[in-house]
Amino acid sequence: MILTLLQNGDYETARKQALAELENNPESAELHYFAAWAHDALGKEDAAIPFYEKALQLGLPADSRKEAYIGLGSTYRITGQPEKASRLFETALQEFPDNNALRTFSVMAKYNQGLEKEALQETLMLLIETTNDENILSYKKAIQFYAQDLDATFH
The missing domain is CATH 1.25.40.10 (Tetratricopeptide repeat domain)
Incomplete structure (x- = not known):
């Protein structure tokens, strides 16, 4: 769902959904990556950085x-x-x-x-x-x- 939102350019909805899901699943590399992507696409680069860092730290599949x-x-x-x-x-x-x-x-x-x-x-x-x-x-x-x-x- 979040990936589809990101791919369709609905970055604000994707950002909100990723943040909400992270509250229940804070160790999800994928959710951190989605949050980073959404923040970045919205021009919130400084806010994207910790999400990117955490996603890489937690481990993502090769493509991501x-x-x-x-x-x-x-x-x-x-x-x-x-x-x-x-x-x-x-x-x-x-x-x-x-x-x-x-x-x-x-x-x-x-x-x-x-x-x-x-x-x-x-x-x-x-x-x-x-x-x-x-x-x-x-x-x-x-x-x-x-x-x-x-x-x-x-x-």
């Missing part, structure tokens, strides 16, 4: 865990905590190394930490690994080479 990592990491980043976001994304990427959404959000957190060069390098690598654009792919080796040291010059 990936989404919770993205939600919490993104929320850390947008609330001015890019270091926490980066640490969380590192943990998430150890578990889900092929998840390009996690990689993308990780890059944004690195940028917010002032690690622009590393963020751009990782973005370029992600681009050449995931694009189907023949114009980019025709320069794949050059992009890989230059991404290794963006400050290098040759004379």
